[in-house]
Amino acid sequence: MRTLVLGSGGRESALAWALNRSTSVTELVCAPGNPGTEGFAATLDVDIADPDAVVDAARLMAADLVVVGPEGPLVAGVADALRAAGVKVFGPDANAARIEGSKTHAKELMDRAGIRTARWSSFDSVDKAVAFADELGPPYVVKADGLAAGKGVIVTEDRETAVEAIRDCLEKDRFGEAGATVVVEEYLDGEEVSLIAVTDGSTVVPFEPAQDYKRAFDGDRGPNTGGMGCYSPVPACPPDVAERMVHDVVEPMVAATRAAGAPFSGAIYAGLVLTAEGPRVLEFNARFGDPETQALLPRLRSDFGELALACAEGDLAGAQLEWDEEVCVGVVLASGGYPAAYPTGLEISGLEAAAAVDGVEVFHAGTARRDGTIVTSGGRVLVVSALAPTFERARALAYDAASRIDFEGKHVREDIALKAQISERSNA
Numbered sequence: 001m002r003t004l005v006l007g008s009g010g011r012e013s014a015l016a017w018a019l020n021r022s023t024s025v026t027e028l029v030c031a032p033g034n035p036g037t038e039g040f041a042a043t044l045d046v047d048i049a050d051p052d053a054v055v056d057a058a059r060l061m062a063a064d065l066v067v068v069g070p071e072g073p074l075v076a077g078v079a080d081a082l083r084a085a086g087v088k089v090f091g092p093d094a095n096a097a098r099i100e101g102s103k104t105h106a107k108e109l110m111d112r113a114g115i116r117t118a119r120w121s122s123f124d125s126v127d128k129a130v131a132f133a134d135e136l137g138p139p140y141v142v143k144a145d146g147l148a149a150g151k152g153v154i155v156t157e158d159r160e161t162a163v164e165a166i167r168d169c170l171e172k173d174r175f176g177e178a179g180a181t182v183v184v185e186e187y188l189d190g191e192e193v194s195l196i197a198v199t200d201g202s203t204v205v206p207f208e209p210a211q212d213y214k215r216a217f218d219g220d221r222g223p224n225t226g227g228m229g230c231y232s233p234v235p236a237c238p239p240d241v242a243e244r245m246v247h248d249v250v251e252p253m254v255a256a257t258r259a260a261g262a263p264f265s266g267a268i269y270a271g272l273v274l275t276a277e278g279p280r281v282l283e284f285n286a287r288f289g290d291p292e293t294q295a296l297l298p299r300l301r302s303d304f305g306e307l308a309l310a311c312a313e314g315d316l317a318g319a320q321l322e323w324d325e326e327v328c329v330g331v332v333l334a335s336g337g338y339p340a341a342y343p344t345g346l347e348i349s350g351l352e353a354a355a356a357v358d359g360v361e362v363f364h365a366g367t368a369r370r371d372g373t374i375v376t377s378g379g380r381v382l383v384v385s386a387l388a389p390t391f392e393r394a395r396a397l398a399y400d401a402a403s404r405i406d407f408e409g410k411h412v413r414e415d416i417a418l419k420a421q422i423s424e425r426s427n428a
């Protein structure tokens, strides 16, 4: 199977890595990929947000399957164009991807399907938004309606900051079109869990839960990021709880997309909070998580290529996934300053030494090649994922590998999966 992966981040590195291990994948091309994927996949320079360009690229390589990594191309209609051209694609049509592209749309579908989420309302007027925030009280949660790369969400105890966030969206156009509407919602208190499933619009095949660390600094302090690290499985979300979430959240959402005339096909991602009243949905995404994928795919024993193809063919009925008993911890190495402004072009050392650590995979995310060296090119630069029998061991391996890599300003959260390690120790 000739397979094309769209994207260049850490998630796409992990998708390509898993496809490379698939017995059914005979040729692998990444567009554009990164210096990490160059080690095992061909590279193609294509504007992945341009549906026509992607169709041309897929035709040129006679792709049997296209796997779309990020949300941008999905929302831009790349999957629609591929399907229309008769190319099999893993990823939803633009209409179905609106579960991520518009928070208001997602909330409406959830309300219709009876899926429990934070109390919310969307506004295009500052006064009404502030009045609703006052009604809900602190902590305040303010979100730009559209895509903002994980940065359009403000959670704050401070009313002034919340009001400013509302003004930033509605009056100052800080997020452009994405912030033309603002969502104000109830604060959900509890552990966060990411539950990802692969669906062909009818059958839902759940992955094991993962937990992401959204804040920039240790102890969940600092601004929201795209994700600073991840682990799987999640001791706070045992199998019976995960099964209930599939039944109460993911399956009804897939059914809701079907009922709305835009059945979802691809990876559907539910971000949940385990509140004292039970799981509540924070958000849906129309793709795999980043860095969740880097902590999930190393644990997947089943053939990912076959799974993606079955999904694209609408043939998931009966599919079951096998998981490694070992746990995985993925640690993000970020540029100093991220998620705000950060320098790029800084030389990275120690990549080989890190990859030599037992059980460790180094996934490139924001890297580039320059004159024979590898340099930083993004906010999240690398993810090191370690597979081991215990969280204690997996953390030790991941942090050992992360310490072998260096670039100026490197920022790593030191507490990834610490909660899981503590709960493992108290259960031992």
Ligand code: AMP
Residues within 6 Å of the ligand: 118, 141, 143, 150, 153, 155, 185, 186, 187, 188, 189, 192, 214, 224, 271, 282, 283
């Ligand atoms: P989102 O992009 O909607 O997932 O929001 C990004 C992050 O902001 C989430 O992963 C949470 O950590 C936090 N967040 C968003 N909405 C809420 C909420 N209603 N209550 C508490 N935290 C939230």
Ligand code: GLY
Residues within 6 Å of the ligand: 150, 212, 226, 227, 285, 288, 289, 290, 291, 292
């Ligand atoms: N790690 C969060 C996301 O992929 O949306």
